[in-house]
Amino acid sequence: MVAGEGIIWASLLIMTVGYSFHRMCPSFERSRFGYPLILLGLTCLILFPDDLTLRGSELHTAILRTVSWIGPFAIGSLLILRFAPTYGRGRPLGLTAGWLVIGLSWAILYSHGNPISLSGTIGGLLVLIGVLVSLLAVIIGVTLSARSSGLRNESEPLSNEEEGLVRTILERRLERDGHGN
Amino acid sequence: MGIDFSEALLLVSGGALVSSLFALVHFVSTYNRYNRSFAILSTIIIGTAAIYATTISTGYGPVTSMGEAMVTAIVNILNLLPIVLAITTIVLFRISLLTNRSVDASS
Numbered sequence: 001m002v003a004g005e006g007i008i009w010a011s012l013l014i015m016t017v018g019y020s021f022h023r024m025c026p027s028f029e030r031s032r033f034g035y036p037l038i039l040l041g042l043t044c045l046i047l048f049p050d051d052l053t054l055r056g057s058e059l060h061t062a063i064l065r066t067v068s069w070i071g072p073f074a075i076g077s078l079l080i081l082r083f084a085p086t087y088g089r090g091r092p093l094g095l096t097a098g099w100l101v102i103g104l105s106w107a108i109l110y111s112h113g114n115p116i117s118l119s120g121t122i123g124g125l126l127v128l129i130g131v132l133v134s135l136l137a138v139i140i141g142v143t144l145s146a147r148s149s150g151l152r153n154e155s156e157p158l159s160n161e162e163e164g165l166v167r168t169i170l171e172r173r174l175e176r177d178g179h180g181n
Numbered sequence: 182m183g184i185d186f187s188e189a190l191l192l193v194s195g196g197a198l199v200s201s202l203f204a205l206v207h208f209v210s211t212y213n214r215y216n217r218s219f220a221i222l223s224t225i226i227i228g229t230a231a232i233y234a235t236t237i238s239t240g241y242g243p244v245t246s247m248g249e250a251m252v253t254a255i256v257n258i259l260n261l262l263p264i265v266l267a268i269t270t271i272v273l274f275r276i277s278l279l280t281n282r283s284v285d286a287s288s
Contacts, residue, residue: 016206016210017206020206020210020211021210058256059252059255066259080277081276084276084277106266106270117260121261123192123257124261126189126257127192127199127253127254127257127258130193130195130198130231133196134201134204134227134231135200137227141220141222144219145219145220
């Protein structure tokens with residue numbers, strides 16, 4: 001495998017691992033490495049690929065182009081959601097800023113040429129079918145796994161020490177609520 | 182424009198390959214002692230079937246076919262994102278025009 005293309009795949013792998021870590025429960029220590037790994041992968045993906053083959057170059061360009069308009073679009077969307085008058089009073093300044101940023105992302109998208117084509121859409125939909133097939137297989141696997149595992153043994157009763165701990169926590173909570181907190 | 186059978190097969194198998202590899206990496210990196218899921222087996226089966234389909238479609242070896250299929254799949258899935266952008270923009274436009282909603286049990 002060519003080095004540049006290898007860096008692209010390694011970066012995507014690091015970002016996937018980072019995302020998976022980030023989605024884990026905070027009680028797992030590795031969950032704290034999620035964001036740093038995603039940033040590391042993104043940095044490697046943008047900065048380091050060099051001497052790419054035609055295939056690698058196509059992939060790298062497609063990713064960079066997408067990032068160039070998805071970034072502003074995500075920022076604009078967040079601004080609009082934050083300042084829209086959905087449940088409270090809207091803030092026109094923030095809303096206008098959000099729409100300006102979204103307009104910028106559309107401008108970037110159109111600067112790359114025709115963004116929506118029939119062949120591209122059909123190709124994307126075919127890929128989506130493949131993704132859904134794989135997803136269906138995962139769902140079936142998880143369902144079968146859940147069915148086959150059955151009920152586990154009843155957990156052991158609490159020890160005297162654990163009982164005391166639970167009682168203390170409950171008493172503290174109830175006392176705090178009693179004081180109106 | 183037209184997509185012949187081998188190209189369509191490459192696209193579908195590429196999509197299956199990308200998502201099954203994503204799922205595989207996810208299962209491996211989030212593995213813990215409470216994990217009893219056999220879903221990893223289904224991703225391996227789908228991934229293997231997808232690699233076989235890509236080798237038929239391209240006529241190359243497994244590694245080259247995998248690279249070809251995954252690049253094609255990622256580039257084509259990115260082609261769909263402008264449509265998502267358009268739909269999201271319409272939704273955001275609707276949100277921007279909404280007046281205050283009352284927050285009660287029925288809302």
